[in-house]
Amino acid sequence: MIISSIVGFIAGLVAVVIKNLTHLIQAILEGELIYNYHIAFYFIFPVIGLAFVLFIIKWVYRKEVESGIPTTLFAISRQKGILSKFQAYASLITAPITVGFGGSVGLEAPAVVTGASLSSNLSRKLKMNQASRTLLIGCAAAGTMSSIFQAPIAAIIFAIEIFSLDLTLVSMIPLLLASISAILTTYFFYGSDVILHFTLTDEFEVSEVPFYILLGIISSLCSIYFSRIYFRMAKFFKKFGSRWKRLLIGGFGLGVLTFTFPPLYGEGYDVINNLLEENYRDALGSNNLFSAYLENIWIVIALLVSLAVLKVVATSLTLGAGGVGGIFAPVLFMGSAMGHCIALIINKMEIFRNDVSVSNFTLVGMAGLMAGIMHAPLTAIFLIAELTRGYELFIPLMITAAISYMVTSQIQKHSVYTLDLASRGDLITHNKDQAVLTLLEIGEVIETDFIPLHINMTLGEIIREGVIKSKRSIFPVVDEEHNLKGILLLDDLRPIMFERQLYDELKVSEIMQAPPEVIQFKSDGMHEIMRKFEETAAWNLPVVEDGRYKGFVSKSKLLTAYRDILVEVTL
CATH class of the missing domain: 1.10.3080.10 (Clc chloride channel)
Incomplete structure (x- = not known):
């Protein structure tokens, strides 16, 4: 709770800095220049600002600046809530220059990403788990929006709706503290001044x-x-x-x-x-x-x-x-x-x-x-x-x-x-099952302790090189380029494995079978993998990358990984 208050304070400062830098640039540029010569400068200023931003990105940062909310959402879903330190300062200069020179965009997303990066790196320093790290990112988002609009309740709802945070008592209190801390920070710098100056006068009929x-x-x-x-x-x-x-x-x-x-x-x-x-x-x-x-x-x-x-x-x-x-x-x-x-x-x-x-x-x-x-x-x-x-x-x-x-x-x-x-x-969505599947990475559940069989192997070679050495009951069949050609089950071998007259005659290609489904390493997400398991009722499915055999995914391994991530992300 103390850390969430600190995150709110940091988010409030970020919002104040970004807004003040933007207003400073606008105040310098607009003045009498635009008032007297608006036709020229309304055209020129945005181009100049964009050129400045390109110069900073290309020759100072030397890497792309990703300032949108999707950047933070991707970090939560695919990077365990870890944002790079670069994101903590990348938008602090480039966003005010973009908007200050007339770019037709907002400052909210850059402020959110900056605050989220600072909170993410703070949580890493404090050795927090993924669930706490994600919650602090939500606190940063709530604090930023609370600071900018002086709307603490809407800011909390924004963090819950946009970042798919769980609405529980455990998460609500840190979000409240971050939102309050941020808005107090804004009051310190701006007083009661708000971004939209309006009070309702007309009643609803x-x-x-x-x-x-x-x-x-x-x-x-x-x-x-x-x-x-x-x-x-x-x-x-x-x-x-x-x-x-x-x-x-x-x-x-x-x-x-x-x-x-x-x-x-x-x-x-x-x-x-x-x-x-x-x-x-x-x-x-x-x-x-x-x-x-x-x-x-x-x-x-x-x-x-x-x-x-x-x-x-x-x-x-x-x-x-x-x-x-x-x-x-x-x-x-x-x-x-x-x-x-x-x-x-x-x-x-x-x-x-x-x-x-x-x-x-x-x-x-x-x-x-x-x-x-x-x-x-x-x-x-x-x-x-x-x-x-x-x-x-x-x-x-x-x-x-x-x-x-x-x-x-x-x-x-x-x-x-x-x-x-x-x-x-x-x-990541509010659907817990869907969220956990999104967080699962296929690389974490691939098993590689299966012995591949060459498609030209004889029955005798299968017994000596495969059955005797393997602890598994399934074997991938590959060609010279390690492309997957099929699978061989131990159940298929049992009726003939003691027929020695077949050891030199029978080949893998004659007794192998096509797998019920194949998992594509590059394109299949966890939702697709779960669908394939459900439709085939298989316990093991082979994984290929560009046709080449890579390993197997087992249903038991998948369910174990699912349980572990569910525990990790649940507060």
Whole structure:
């Protein structure tokens, strides 16, 4: 518990450092430069920032910076909760430069990964087991989010939902302590200042329920759109082997977008705050191509639609060009623009007898997209409730978040954070059985004390070289290149093993059989291996790598390893 409080304090400091460095860079750059010459500098600054980041990664770090939540999830599922020391400082400089110069990404994920790496390495120093190490990573995540948003309850739920931690009394107390420690650290530096400056003024009306249902449906569609565009653009940038090509393409595309739509510049929390106040002059830009037309509400609606559609494009370009950041802030930005836009359309078309609350729809829109894109409906509900310092919006938040999550999860089973990991079988979930199978590595359960038989061996050679020397009742049959050709069971030999007249006549190839299934070392995960055992009812299955025999996996060995990992990861 003491260590979890320390981890929370460290996570709070990390969040403060990353945020302050970003604000310092923004304060230096923006000033009169952007105010008087925005057309040039909104285009140039993001490219300059991305070039700085590329220089640091290529010539200072000399290794890739992985700042996303999937990095931490992969460490939990495949590296026993161990993150490299490099991750503890890699994002502290590169993320603020990316966002400070106008990169359209968030700082939450880099802060979470930094805090998680520090907590992971602290737990290693203290010789903690895997379960405690994973819990401390969750404490770091909760502390970081608590510090950034000053929302301690939502931060705990975020750690449980995103990192699939077990909700038990043993895990809850450390998470609470980390969250409290982090938020106290933030209060020390910032006081009561919060990232979103808004207090609820409009009450929820039951007659507005149909519109919140509609908002939930539209949120799910926007969530699917976000995920599809995000992964397609990531795949597009992977085609370019040269970092400089990615920088030029992504940087130029981002420059064009921020030049045309300045609200896409940076994280966008100032835009969200101005939208909540319905201050379109500051939210959409007072000195840009569209500033002269903001009195027309349809122009405002068109701009909001453009921002909602293009934010994911700007985020993907930033990351594709080599920038360091996350998607948390872009999701909130896109949700606020979407919700605000829908409220304006409802009011302008006079669909409802009274005008709906534009600020409430802006807030609930953010929750809808969080629930859909991140598959974190509870985090979405409690975060917005805590940010607004009240629970008057609980009903519309639950309606919209539930519908958005329900519809999105039917079409896309995994969140943006987990989709890639799930496709590789590297995802930990709240399902304990599935989680343990994910943590099991095939290399840990392969047995190699089986004596291989050459396919041209005679019965006599089988007896002398195999049966007499082996303690096993099964033999792999291989060719000259050690490729697996079949298996031979001791039960197949018993009827003929004392027929000496067959010793020089009968060969392995005549009595061997095909294995009931073969395990592919490179491609079969534990879920697939368990399926093969279940369908064949076999006790031993051979393992091959590119066709070459590697060993056997036995059901008893697999169950023993399963039990050991279950004990190791259970608090």
